[in-house]
Amino acid sequence: MGKVMAARGHKKVVTLTWKYAAGEQYVRGFKEAFEKEGGQVISELYLPFPGVEFQPFLTQISSLGADAVYVFFAGSGAAKFVKDYEAAGLKANLPLYGTGFLTDGTLEAMGGAGEGLLTTLHYADGLENPVDKAFRAGYVSAHKVQPDVYAVQGYDAAQLLAAGLAGSPSGKFDKEAVMKAMSAAKIESPRGSFNLSAANNPVQDIYLRRAEGKQNTIVEIAVPKLADPARGCRMN
Missing domain, CATH: 3.40.50.2300 (Response regulator)
Structure with a gap:
């Protein structure tokens, strides 16, 4: 901002x-x-x-x-x-x-x-990408209300977990393999595609939004593919 x-x-x-x-x-x-x-x-x-x-x-x-x-x-x-x-x-x-x-x-x-x-x-209501359109339609059908950023984050967390589990040997939970697969994953999210930085934070677009009625509509991409510098993080 x-x-x-x-x-x-x-x-x-x-x-x-x-x-x-x-x-x-x-x-x-x-x-x-x-x-x-x-x-x-x-x-x-x-x-x-x-x-x-x-x-x-x-x-x-x-x-x-x-x-x-x-x-x-x-x-x-x-x-x-x-x-x-x-x-x-x-x-x-x-x-x-x-x-x-x-x-x-x-x-x-x-x-x-x-x-x-x-x-x-990192999210705005009604982004013009196919994943967001499908996500919002499915969410409204299931819950009868529009999703917010917290719903998107929950959805993306599940996608990351699925990517991690897919990288683990069949029938086993290998912690290192799961973490490696999650770190390498590219997530197709309602917010737009993102991957994780070395500090395990999303590298993602940041949107400028305007409050209109009950929605936060996109004005523009304020910063594309922003990576959190994660200063002080030993993983960085």
Whole structure:
């Protein structure tokens, strides 16, 4: 998202997330990419996980002179934050961006407050590839609701396990053979094809999405075939 926001002309950004590993990692990754493109993170704000008392932070954000805000929240906390952000009058004048978890599975709970928000994630609703079309049709037929990124991740995890088991000798579970086969697999996913990096993270397209109604529709591929640098991982 750092690259996307810089390309959209933003220069000074405030970040906000929960004070825990995932939030800190997402903010660190955003900051690295945004500053590489010439942007400046003028303030990094954190609240204790899983707190949802956002008002003091919204008041602070409005006074910092930023031209945009980047956040990492998910679940019910994400829905409340977006509703509070709009209620505070910030949405119209201070563009809000986030990871895809901000709006994935939460748009209905936002009651329209999330409309138009831009996020980045490794999946978007209704990608134009045959695997995604078949997956979405099958999921709706089985569950009567549209799938989200969590459903896609579960589907892909099963594909990886199947690829690993196919590499094990018949009738035996060979841990090393399973891991080797999984590492070498190319997965045809609803998100697009991907393989695993040396650190066992997907090398995958990252999509810029716009919240429209109850879906996160694709705007463009923000970063093609992004590999997590996995700094500090002994496998890397």
